[in-house]
Amino acid sequence: MEPAPPMTTENHPSVPDADVAAIAAQLGRVPRGLRGVAHRCPCGNPDVVETAPRLADGTPFPTLYYLTCPKAASLIGTLEADGVMKEQTARLAEDPELAAAYQKAHEDYIARRDAIEVLEGFPSAGGMPDRVKCLHVLVGHSLAAGEGVNPLGDEALGMLEDWWAKGPCVSPAEVEAAGERVLRNRAKDEDHAAVIAAKERKTAERAAKRAAQEPGEDGE
Secondary structure (H helix, E strand, O other): OOOOOOOOOOOOOOOOHHHHHHHHHHHOOOOOOEEEEEEEOOOOOEEEEEEOOEOOOOOEOOOOEEEOOHHHHHHHHHHHHOOHHHHHHHHHHHOHHHHHHHHHHHHHHHHHHHOOOOOOOOOOOOOOOOOOOOHHHHHHHHHHHOOOOOHHHHHHHHHOOOOOOOOOOOOHHHHHHHHHHHHHHHHHHHHHHHHHHHHHHHHHHHHHHHHHHOOOOOOO
C-alpha cells in the first residue's frame, strides 16, 4: 500500500500526519503554513512548530516559532498577567549586558527566518529587540533554539511548572477527531483546486478555438 498523501496542501509534506492531527487538536483548527515540529514536549506531542514566513495565500507570518501546547500557553499567560513582561522590559533599559544578549536573540530569530524567506520590513517577533511584547513567542524561540539563545525566553521558561506532568494536553480521541477534520479540509481543498483547474482548461480551449477560427493577418 502506498503511503497516504500529506493532510493539507498548504503544510509541508514532510510533517507526519500524526503531528498535523495533534497540532490541529491543540489549536482547534487546521494549522497553516506548517513547516515542521520545532520542539517536542516530553509527553511526545509537538509544543512548538516552525511556520512559513509567508502563508499559502501570500500573507506574511513573521512568527517563525509558534507555541501550540495549550497547557504551556495558559501558564505563560499567567506570567504575562502577573507583570513579567513589564518587569523584563524595564530591565532591558537598565542592564546593557541583558540588552546585548536580547539583541543577539533578535538577530538569531531573523537569521533563522531569513534562511527560509526574507520578509522585508518586518521585525522579528515578541517585541525583540528592545521590549517584551509576547512571552509565548520568546518561550517558543527558547524551546526551538535551545538554552542560551534567548535570555528572556529562557528566564520565562524557568518560571513555568512542568506542564506535561499530568499528561498530554490533548487526548488520543481529540487527536483522532482533529485528524478527520484535517482530512476533510484537504478533500475540500483538492475539490476546489480541481474545479479551478477545469475552469482554466475550458477557458484555454475556448480561446484556442476562437484563435483557430479567426482569419490570419493576410485575411485568409
